[in-house]
Amino acid sequence: MSDADPQDHKEKMQQRQAEQRAKVAELQDPDKGLVLVHTGPGKGKSSSAFGVVVRALGWKQRVGVVQFIKGKWKTGERLFFEQLDEVTWHTMGEGFTWDTQDRNRDIAAAEAAFGKAREMMASGDYDLVVMDEINIAIRYEYLKIEDVIAGLDARDKRTAVVLTGRDARPELCDYADLVTEMSEVKHPFKAGIKAQRGVDY
């Protein structure tokens, strides 16, 4: 292969620079809703999403949350937020198993939950939408990464979105405005600590 034409190269670089400037300008728009990903093996991925929910509520914003976890599992965040009018809360149906005994049913449940989130994102009614543990549903291939990104892309541009769960797909991290990785600093006694009500769920 021969080297590219220098004129071609220059045009390509100029185009890339223009795209980059447009992206920076877009991000500087204070009304743009950012896409945030919380991933990594450490604690705090979901809890920091719920902290962001609290901040939004403090500013009288409207929030939607879809939890991609087994529906029967009671969590403190669910007990707390479900009672608030400003929060639309949806936990994936009880049929969801994570144990792949009925993979088709799990896929249907995940798709229905994501449909709910997509609707909220597109509606323009929400300042913030949280998709908690969605990365797990993507990792298990219950949701297609292309569909998730298409849903994000079709959102009302003022709606901020937080997606949580370990092992976030690289395509999602590329799309996101900000990716935070939580890592657990090793502790010799870690293995001895059980999950506690309040702190862990």
Place this chain on the structure above:
Amino acid sequence: MSDADPQDHKEKMQQRQAEQRAKVAELQDPDKGLVLVHTGPGKGKSSSAFGVVVRALGWKQRVGVVQFIKGKWKTGERLFFEQLDEVTWHTMGEGFTWDTQDRNRDIAAAEAAFGKAREMMASGDYDLVVMDEINIAIRYEYLKIEDVIAGLDARDKRTAVVLTGRDARPELCDYADLVTEMSEVKHPFKAGIKAQRGVDY
């Protein structure tokens, strides 16, 4: 120096093992309030502490929060939690400047705020106490690390504590049951993003 007596060494090892076992047993007690540190340069240190507050509230637990930040700064979390009866909220006095123009006044404000936290921790009235951004006050030497650890140690043993802020001191990490480090995965457009109401404060 000569090598230690083998009998001495054996006794020392046995003692260390006994201490380790006692520590593991203590941590396995489901009623023990854990000490958690959220540190690192990434986002999510404070917001995940507030997510833990939400979880605790969902389980009808009582929570105290002391924010070691400039008092005038309005945050969504403060606006939200201050209105709840189950939360005792304290933000460091307005006199606090961070700009060290009046270092003695800043130290007095930090000590007063920590005194409030120490009182809540020792009282037995709280399931959870959050000291938000206290690591900054320690780093600036407004608070002595020995005093902070003494306060933690004198807490009611069922009270869980979360301490946030970058650059947590090693002594604090040693004392803590769990340390989570938040790191920002680099993003080319990061510099273009301004702090946003709801997401960032």
